[in-house]
Amino acid sequence: MPSAPDAGGSPQHPDEVPSPTAAPELSQEGVDGHVEAALAAIGGAGDLDELKEARLAHAGDRSPLALANRAIGALPGPEKAAAGKLVGQARGRVNQALARRQQELEAERDERILVEEAMDLTVAPGRRPLGRRHVLTVTAERMADAMVALGWEVAEGPQVEAEWFNFDALNFDKDHPARQMQDTFFVDPAKAGLVLRTHTSPVQARSLLDRGVPLYVAVPGKTFRTDELDATHTPVFHQLEGLAIDEGLTMAHLKGTLDRLAEAMFGPGTVSRLRPAYFPFTEPSAEMDFRCFVCRGEATAPPCRTCGGTGWIEWGGCGMVNHNVLRACGVDPERYQGFAFGMGVERTAMFRHGIADMRELIEGDVRFNAQFGMEI
Amino acid sequence: MRVPVDWLGEYVTLPEGVTGEQIAADLVAVGLEEEGLHTSGVGGPLVVGRVLEMSPEEQRNGKTINWCQVDVGDANGTGEPQGIVCGAHNFTVGDLVAVILPGGTLPTPQGPLTISARKTYGHVSAGMICSVRELGIGEDHDGILVLPRLLPAEVVARLAPGDDLITVLGLDRETVEVNVTPDRGYCFSLRGIAREYSHATGAAYTDPASLAVDAGDGEGYAVRLADESPVEGVPGCDRYLARVVRGIDLTRTTPEWMARRLTEAGMRPLGLAVDVTNYVMLALGQPLHAFDLATLTGPVVVRRARPGERLTTLDDVDRALDPEDLLITDGGERVLALAGVMGGEDGEVTPGVTTDVLIESAHFDARSVGRTSRRHKLSSEAARRFERGVDPGVTAAAAQLAVDLLVEHGGGTADPAVTDVDQRPERSTIDLDLTMATRYVGVNYDLARVREILELIGCELTDGESARLVTVRPPSWRPDLTDAPGLVEEVARIDGYDKIPSVVPRAVGGRGLTHGQRARRAVATALAGQGLQEVLTYPFVGAARFDELGLDDADPHRHAVRLANPLSDEAPLMRTALLQTLPEALRRNVSRGTRDVALFEIDSVTRPEGEVMAPVPGVGEQPDDEVLAQIRSAVPAQPWHVAIMAAGQADRAGWWGRGRPVDVVDVVGWAHAVADALGVEVRRRQGARAPFHPGRCVELTLPDGTRVGWAGELHPKVVQRLGLPLRTSAAELDLDVLVTASDHRTQASPLSTHPLATSDVALEVPRGVRFSAVEESLRAGAGALLESLELFDVYAGDQVAQDRHSLAFRMHFRAPDRTLTTQEVNEARDAAVGRAAQEHGAVQR
């Protein structure tokens, strides 16, 4: 039984303590009278303070029963036992009643405190602003993780990059229109030979030179083109690059890899499609689409808004790595071959999450972040 | 490239009733991506109407409208005249006009407009009498289209009221627009597109270049190819064919069908001579140039420009020529044109003046044309094609087609003589193992199928030593085919990429993310967990930002990489610290009503050292180690950083109680959280450094003194200059330093389960003494039994001398092997206090 913190303490206000009765009556009637009075006082105590008073008055050192108990000693021997039993039983009844009442009143008090302490928690608290990762970094991590799950490694490279790595190593001839079509930021002076990388592809060359073959790397990173910011363009954006060079790799392996990545990003059953295209650093080259995860290519009326009714969504470019790239990186194209692909992280996030305006991804408005969880 | 469907149908057999949409889809399969589909936008019912009555009615606004009754036959379902209000006046009773009835649609800049009967000027007008402009078939007329004024008499003669006009006016015509990749110059022609369509669908293809070419009789106009400094060893012109047509009337109008095709293909009709050359270019892909023969005084000489030469091109720009520019000159002196790019004023044909024309059909080097075009920022239809490769085999046919068209529509006669200076090099061949297609693509191609496809696209195959080895000579219109993988691509493309199976490769097995990659994720997650928001800001800054941040002139952060072509001249530099670009994001949030903002960004910053030039060796070859090392070392250092910037409330006020503003202590705490997330111990040194408040700034270092970064409150002046909220605090740390420091396996220490003994001491110390110094003394003095200590109060006031304050430390003692006695604890505490007293004059209160 828990003891009440305020039970049995010394009296705080001696004035209120009832004065001792004149003489103890050790008769049955007398003792019963004290017991009745005590039980009445205990039963009548409405709270723990009143019970404390009753305890003092009826079970305290100077209560009638205590005095009666003390008086037993003065009795002649033969009467002592009977009186002792009488008083002892009486005190026992009183103490029992006290304990019971104490328990009842404590329970009442505990109950009351809980009611008093109740808080209305139905309005959301906002004491600490909540933090978030950015949807683009989390998306890029998810894409990289999907590649790691296939046994690939993740490589990185500099944003301010040597022109040679960004173009020449990737078979972009300095006079080829494809090089001009990259809308490149050049570092001043032009003879510095540096650019802001226009794609994550220079890391292909760096990885081949640094790590050698066989090689399976994914490269997430920031890239730059001289586009003005609008709803669908941003001069600073992110790509995920993939490069696999080994013996016997074919376009079928490229397609298999893209299918896996498409599934990881857009759900089970999402497949990829290749369309002929041209990129200087791949041959054969392809544009890749993924199956619209909304309509799954089924005709709908009105036409599916996600894919515009085509059933496919453009994702990026890919192909078999051009022999000139392998040669520039010291890899023997007669023995090793492989594929590369690259897609926009922004585009991936926009389709995954139905983001209509590119600007929301770059403005840093925390209300945008707040829509997403930490793992998306 | 815009492809008018009916033009395409002239070179390749289109299925009956094929739509532009289907054609576009077929072209996608062979690599010509759809860019758009252009239609008239006019939807029926659009019918012939005969004006039966028109009563002019003057309106209160002074305008007069015509209330017309128009016979539209049975097209309105009743056969009764149709009542239509019309504001134009250029027609009269009896005229045949184009009437669009309710339910029809007209194109408008705002989108399709559906016509309905509507009340206007007191009548119900049930349709519209259309103008040329409304139908989108011309811009010049404001008035109503009166059919006999547009259509030939024999067509009009067959028209009756109520007849459908959609087809008659060509409003059902479609133009498919495709994107041509830069390796496919030949697809900038109907000839090329038709061939590709044939590859995609198997439809029968007729090469428009296989026409009867005049053999030539006698000496043609003199032409001399005199390129004395070929670019990269390739002569600027390896074929120049000239034809002469005399006695042409260039004032004659271009035939309607040709003008329409040019318009549909996106070019404006500009007069017979130009239209014919443009038409041939669109048809065959060969850019042509027409010179006024009478203005030429000598042979056509093709040479490079001389220093100091100038040319005013047809776009009215006077250009200083570069010795690398290839020129067409009159007799070697007077400059007529930038070869393959654009002509000049001299030698230009002038309708009404010119009667004799010299047609130039030449093959110019792609690289040379491309450089000239870029050098002069002068793009033209001709340059676009030459740059991507023009078929050197189509030269004669193109000239022939132009001559034929000029003779037919301009009424001249062609000189029998043809000049054809042909110095084309032998086209090199490619040795191909036919099994490579299967090994490369992963589709099991039959060798016969591989041969078939290569021959289909125009290659000539010569058998080699075995059945699988062949020598391939690609067709003249495919200069892009230079190696075996290029041929494999053709096989895969024509056979269909959709046949490629999906096989997941077995990678060799990786080692997962690197420590640095995992560490950066951990830092981001830790900061987000602390309530910060990750943002990604643009890395572009201007020098003004360095001033705003209060960096002094010698601050190394001013040394930034500069862009030659920045998006904005205000921000031409790459940031050297993330804090330089975070203010915009913070301000944007505040201005949009989010006042409590704690942001962080993780990215690399650019820290150039000196000016090192990166060599740019060309394609296809591995640079030697020395060159590679030069390239690598020229790339500036780009360490990963993390930066924090925060303002507003750290704890917001609300129904739960009071709030608390975010302050420098929060930011220093977050900086610690970053290090802590990586298990790295950092030390603090009071510092003063821009952009921070000189008294509220701390430098964080590794225990060995390596700098990690800075945290503090921003200088009030910086806050003011950047328009940030008061007391904005910030931090920036070098993540690479932390990542390196954290790249070890932490070894665990056993925990003591003996009771903790705590002892508080209050020390009066002079104010100049750093808290950390006192703390260090206590720690050193207390010895090994001290488990931890914290500064829990700082008091300055009446009870302490003015130049001193009282620091209250709580010290926690514990031994690994026993319960400490009171005496042991007291001795350790006294030793700690003694050390502080000795080193800093601390007095225990």
Ligand SMILES: [Zn+2]
């Ligand atoms: Zn869809």
